[in-house]
Amino acid sequence: MSNSSASDARHHVVIVGGGFGGLYAAKALGQTDAKITLIDKRNFHLFQPLLYQVATGTVSPADISSPLRLVLSNQANTQVLLDEVTDIHPDSQTVSLKDGELHYDSLIVATGVSHHYFGNDHWQPYAPGLKTVEDALDIRRRIFVAFEAAEKESDPAKRQAWLTFVIIGGGPTGVELAGAIAEIANSALQKDFRSIDTTQTQIILVEGLDRVLPPYPTDLSAKAKDALVRLGVTVETESLVTQVEADQVEVRQGEGSKTIPTRTVLWAAGVKASSLGTVLHERAGAQLDRAGRVMVEPDLSIANHPNIFVIGDLAHFAHQGDRPLPGIAPVAMQQGQYMAKLLKGRLAGQANPPAFSYFDLGKLAVIGQNSAVVDLGFMKLSGFVAWLIWVFAHIYYLIEFDNKLIVMIQWGWNYFTRGRGARLITGESVLPLIRDASKSTKGLAEKVG
Amino acid sequence: MSNSSASDARHHVVIVGGGFGGLYAAKALGQTDAKITLIDKRNFHLFQPLLYQVATGTVSPADISSPLRLVLSNQANTQVLLDEVTDIHPDSQTVSLKDGELHYDSLIVATGVSHHYFGNDHWQPYAPGLKTVEDALDIRRRIFVAFEAAEKESDPAKRQAWLTFVIIGGGPTGVELAGAIAEIANSALQKDFRSIDTTQTQIILVEGLDRVLPPYPTDLSAKAKDALVRLGVTVETESLVTQVEADQVEVRQGEGSKTIPTRTVLWAAGVKASSLGTVLHERAGAQLDRAGRVMVEPDLSIANHPNIFVIGDLAHFAHQGDRPLPGIAPVAMQQGQYMAKLLKGRLAGQANPPAFSYFDLGKLAVIGQNSAVVDLGFMKLSGFVAWLIWVFAHIYYLIEFDNKLIVMIQWGWNYFTRGRGARLITGESVLPLIRDASKSTKGLAEKVG
Numbered sequence: 001m002s003n004s005s006a007s008d009a010r011h012h013v014v015i016v017g018g019g020f021g022g023l024y025a026a027k028a029l030g031q032t033d034a035k036i037t038l039i040d041k042r043n044f045h046l047f048q049p050l051l052y053q054v055a056t057g058t059v060s061p062a063d064i065s066s067p068l069r070l071v072l073s074n075q076a077n078t079q080v081l082l083d084e085v086t087d088i089h090p091d092s093q094t095v096s097l098k099d100g101e102l103h104y105d106s107l108i109v110a111t112g113v114s115h116h117y118f119g120n121d122h123w124q125p126y127a128p129g130l131k132t133v134e135d136a137l138d139i140r141r142r143i144f145v146a147f148e149a150a151e152k153e154s155d156p157a158k159r160q161a162w163l164t165f166v167i168i169g170g171g172p173t174g175v176e177l178a179g180a181i182a183e184i185a186n187s188a189l190q191k192d193f194r195s196i197d198t199t200q201t202q203i204i205l206v207e208g209l210d211r212v213l214p215p216y217p218t219d220l221s222a223k224a225k226d227a228l229v230r231l232g233v234t235v236e237t238e239s240l241v242t243q244v245e246a247d248q249v250e251v252r253q254g255e256g257s258k259t260i261p262t263r264t265v266l267w268a269a270g271v272k273a274s275s276l277g278t279v280l281h282e283r284a285g286a287q288l289d290r291a292g293r294v295m296v297e298p299d300l301s302i303a304n305h306p307n308i309f310v311i312g313d314l315a316h317f318a319h320q321g322d323r324p325l326p327g328i329a330p331v332a333m334q335q336g337q338y339m340a341k342l343l344k345g346r347l348a349g350q351a352n353p354p355a356f357s358y359f360d361l362g363k364l365a366v367i368g369q370n371s372a373v374v375d376l377g378f379m380k381l382s383g384f385v386a387w388l389i390w391v392f393a394h395i396y397y398l399i400e401f402d403n404k405l406i407v408m409i410q411w412g413w414n415y416f417t418r419g420r421g422a423r424l425i426t427g428e429s430v431l432p433l434i435r436d437a438s439k440s441t442k443g444l445a446e447k448v449g
Numbered sequence: 450m451s452n453s454s455a456s457d458a459r460h461h462v463v464i465v466g467g468g469f470g471g472l473y474a475a476k477a478l479g480q481t482d483a484k485i486t487l488i489d490k491r492n493f494h495l496f497q498p499l500l501y502q503v504a505t506g507t508v509s510p511a512d513i514s515s516p517l518r519l520v521l522s523n524q525a526n527t528q529v530l531l532d533e534v535t536d537i538h539p540d541s542q543t544v545s546l547k548d549g550e551l552h553y554d555s556l557i558v559a560t561g562v563s564h565h566y567f568g569n570d571h572w573q574p575y576a577p578g579l580k581t582v583e584d585a586l587d588i589r590r591r592i593f594v595a596f597e598a599a600e601k602e603s604d605p606a607k608r609q610a611w612l613t614f615v616i617i618g619g620g621p622t623g624v625e626l627a628g629a630i631a632e633i634a635n636s637a638l639q640k641d642f643r644s645i646d647t648t649q650t651q652i653i654l655v656e657g658l659d660r661v662l663p664p665y666p667t668d669l670s671a672k673a674k675d676a677l678v679r680l681g682v683t684v685e686t687e688s689l690v691t692q693v694e695a696d697q698v699e700v701r702q703g704e705g706s707k708t709i710p711t712r713t714v715l716w717a718a719g720v721k722a723s724s725l726g727t728v729l730h731e732r733a734g735a736q737l738d739r740a741g742r743v744m745v746e747p748d749l750s751i752a753n754h755p756n757i758f759v760i761g762d763l764a765h766f767a768h769q770g771d772r773p774l775p776g777i778a779p780v781a782m783q784q785g786q787y788m789a790k791l792l793k794g795r796l797a798g799q800a801n802p803p804a805f806s807y808f809d810l811g812k813l814a815v816i817g818q819n820s821a822v823v824d825l826g827f828m829k830l831s832g833f834v835a836w837l838i839w840v841f842a843h844i845y846y847l848i849e850f851d852n853k854l855i856v857m858i859q860w861g862w863n864y865f866t867r868g869r870g871a872r873l874i875t876g877e878s879v880l881p882l883i884r885d886a887s888k889s890t891k892g893l894a895e896k897v898g
Contacts, residue, residue: 042874193518424582
């Protein structure tokens with residue numbers, strides 16, 4: 001390959017994945033003597049914490065995406081490679097790409113996680129998850145198609161199934177989706193239809209544990225639930241989904257179970273590690289946890305391979321606190337920055353820095369306009385002030401790479417107009433989906449999926 | 450259908466198509482006693498004059514789309530129907546929909562035009578046109594994939610084919626695309642790649658007639674050409690494309706012909722009428738022109754059917770000037786407004802208003818940042834002042850329905866940063882396209898198309 005010159009004597013850091021972990025590592029290594037190669041199969045970094053806003057029609061994909069080449073264009077030592085790593089060879093210190101191979105001196109694997117249906121992969125067509133831009137556009141399409149189909153459906157029971165949205169998983173993503181769909185139904189679309197009353201929409205949030213936002217303090221979980229209920233969301237805790245079909249879901253609650261007729265199910269329940277975790281297990285003997293995440297050493301390397309590191313959602317870091325660190329953006333960012341510090345030290349011939357330690361700035365979840373919950377550790381907040389903190393925290397990180405002030409302006413605009421400007425239904429023709437609403441129950445999942 | 454009650458005695462105006470013609474007619478009929486049904490197969494109005502900015506990564510689809518239901522939500526007499534008209538029955542005054550049928554008292558057909566390859570439909574996969582959001586995203590994808598593929602290609606000739614863009618058709622769309630791609634290559638991407646120099650990009654604009662912007666005064670055509678050349682565009686006039694393949698186009702110039710190796714060809718050359726023109730010909734005896742457009746009477750009705758009207762790009766209006774009115778947004782808007790005036794008069798028992806007459810506010814075309822040509826009739830302008838007029842004219846119409854001030858802010862931002870924030874490559878995996886760059890010449894068109 002033209003970009004891996006044998007005559008280049010610089011230390012070569014290969015970073016796999018341009019998410020928060022990989023990109024922060026690449027940025028922090030920009031002004032070093034090392035040669036950096038960032039590999040991603042997409043040409044952009046995605047600000048995943050706001051992906052639910054694409055899925056619910058508030059902002060466009062480009063508003064929360066930063067071209068990797070643009071972010072790194074001023075780093076002369078950094079090359080971006082649009083490619084995918086398929087294998088890792090610790091002995092020869094090379095990675096296999098779909099298009100060739102590449103030698104590394106240090107390797108940082110930061111490829112994250114994808115959805116996990118707990119052995120029920122056949123649910124996927126009926127219950128899409130939210131990890132990629134394409135996922136978000138699929139969900140956006142399903143949400144707005146459902147209202148169109150309800151408008152055309154004359155059978156009351158079938159119409160109500162189109163107006164019923166089930167969100168599986170009561171973590172931050174599930175809570176955010178449920179709140180946003182409630183606002184769409186009760187506010188944005190309220191005056192837009194002639195045959196249906198969108199305020200009759202049912203939004204059901206299903207969570208297996210006894211409260212929403214399980215990692216948060218119990219009082220914040222309660223406040224989040226109250227805010228959801230005020231928006232009209234039905235919160236079903238201690239409820240396990242046992243079946244997902246095109247037109248219904250089955251939920252077990254204690255001894256009993258019930259069937260919810262619905263045409264729109266969204267998955268916010270489980271994640272599994274990306275396949276490079278398994279590669280590291282097979283090639284380098286890395287230990288994996290039950291979700292396939294890679295157990296890392298205190299310095300984020302894997303055992304017996306001091307020059308291979310795993311950071312971000314793919315890493316299982318068990319050296320701080322009682323539980324592994326959560327798979328959230330701030331952990332990945334700090335791990336990326338730690339990597340740069342460690343590698344700079346090594347290049348300067350210094351000893352490793354102290355073990356990685358996550359500095360918890362707080363937990364945030366947003367429930368809707370004007371409402372969020374925030375746990376800053378020393379202080380817990382909910383309601384409008386929490387929402388303002390959420391807004392500014394996200395803007396702060398969003399504009400870091402790419403100055404996406406547009407999003408803030410869009411939010412400000414939406415705040416006063418309660419609009420959902422980005423609710424266009426794109427992709428293939430939507431008519432077969434809503435036309436056969438009353439005839440076929442399989443149409444939506446097959447055609448949209 | 451639930452929305453066509455037999456007991457409703459109001460005059461029912463059915464409008465087919467939510468483009469400029471149909472939507473302006475619907476808006477202008479909002480405060481009347483008539484019942485209005487607007488039918489479109491999409492749930493949004495598209496501001497087509499700015500679609501090239503989606504195709505070249507400046508704005509997102511939602512930025513130039515307005516949900517039809519939102520635009521019409523305050524008109525209690527207006528129903529939006531997400532459906533497609535497949536047939537028209539003048540005797541029974543009904544239209545067939547994909548989902549049922551609908552009775553009309555007055556019918557306005559405004560379904561516009563699509564691409565026309567002059568009998569060479571097999572060129573379509575290699576030379577997409579620009580009419581829909583999906584077209585624009587396809588073109589955006591092709592443009593940015595081409596630079597990624599060039600970055601990976603080691604064969605100089607093949608690399609140059611990826612860095613060669615051929616735009617067929619020198620009308621406003623072709624000129625706008627050529628100018629925008631030149632700015633991408635020379636400015637936005639200039640520092641982003643390590644193996645290629647994007648300023649080596651070749652952009653070739655092919656026009657069959659002897660100048661670009663043929664409907665404009667000759668001196669403005671010359672100024673537009675000068676501006677394109679300054680941006681680095683090669684303008685080939687009196688040149689006819691005779692063959693389009695996956696990796697080259699053939700161009701005939703006078704007696705000779707030449708082959709241009711290229712991996713990206715864009716079609717901005719021809720349009721054909723939508724299929725409802727043919728339906729009106731068969732069912733109502735309407736005359737069609739060579740492009741399939743419907744010849745209309747001075748009041749925009751079709752001969753012998755005073756309650757069936759055709760407006761916008763689908764109409765051939767030959768009662769003003771030497772040539773038919775051009776297929777541009779201002780004509781469609783004014784025809785929509787004329788329709789409302791005519792129908793209001795009829796409902797009030799008045800005689801028809803005078804024949805439709807287009808009031809020409811001027812012609813505009815933009816060549817790049819800071820550069821446009823404007824023909825206001827009494828005065829011709831080019832350069833920066835013309836560009837400012839272009840910006841404000843477009844903003845004026847863009848914000849009319851939906852207050853899309855975001856676009857203006859985005860433009861302002863881009864103006865100072867020269868950024869192309871919306872250049873994410875989405876859709877299916879892009880890797881097969883660029884990976885096999887040197888092996889397969891058919892990959893791109895098949896996979897992207």
